Amino acid sequence: MAATSWEDSVKSLKGVILDMCGVLYDAGEDGGTPIPGSVEAVKRLKASDLQVRFCTNETQATREVFVAKLQRMGFDICVSEVFSPAPAAVAVLKERGLRPHLLVYDGVVPEFDSVEKANPNCVVIGDAAEKFSYQNLNDAFRVLIGLEKPVLFSLGRGKYYKEDEGLNLDVGVYMKALETLMIGDDLVNDVGGAQHCGMKGVQVRTGKYRSNDEKHPTVTADGYVDNLAEAVETILKLRGQ
Structure with missing residues (x-):
């Protein structure tokens, strides 16, 4: 099977930007739970030669509070890596x-x-x-x-x-960087925002994803993956890591 446009660019990547809610974890009354495989996927990315950053549209808590919650879930993440x-x-x-x-x-x-x-x-x-x-x-x-x-x-x-x-300033503007891949669950704001800034945008089929996203009239993701773990597996495999 031929590689999709985002897979073609994987070898030249310098970094990966991860959306948080819907990609790393699912929200809930208990504060949320990690999406299966996402904690390990983040560890694998951070052990690679890629720069990893996180973005969120969280506007009800400081980054310190938000990051502390994710650390309790087991994620390797610090405040300086988060853009909100x-x-x-x-x-x-x-x-x-x-x-x-x-x-x-x-x-x-x-x-x-x-x-x-x-x-x-x-x-x-x-x-x-x-x-x-x-x-x-x-x-x-x-x-x-x-x-x-x-x-x-x-x-x-x-x-x-x-x-x-x-x-x-959308999700991609304040993290604008060349040769960076955005992975998110929101087709318009995550993927579309990244593409508007010249980045590749991959949508995970978790979180906000709905099947009709793949038929959106104006925004088409550069690729779709079932979850973050699959995206990381593909990235590292194509980069020989």
Whole structure:
């Protein structure tokens, strides 16, 4: 059987980016459980000559809390290896000298400790759960309506929007790298985002995956695998490791 486009590029890979929920583990009321084979798959990748990084759209906890949960599941992972929306937003805020009014979940507020927030000139919203009250939404609205050039960043769906310049940071942008492969369960945001940045995107048939994803009208993955373990097995085999 002929190799697919992502398999053709495996030998030139420098790194692999792994989505987390739906690829490493399945979410649940108990905090989640590892997808069979995923803990060992991560170990195999990290023992190879490839750089490994992780991405998540988690906006209700700091990376430290999130990573601690995965470590308890048995994953070899540290905070510096994880890219999430809040730190990416902080980097943009600092670069542009922006002071945010925050409408985010309490658990993620510490990620913004290094940013000046007095006299805000933009708004950052995330999955604020019960914080999405009329009063809080109205406070954010008043900040925006009072600005000559309103700037709004959304941490949802791994994207950041800036009204006046159309700034978009999706799952691939803040981890953009040449010769990198993205493995995710979300066809549009994981795979499509990676492809938009010039990377290959492989979809696992776990997590958010649905069979009709393979017939999507606008996004076609560079390859499909049943799970992370199969993807890692293919990558390492093709690289002779």
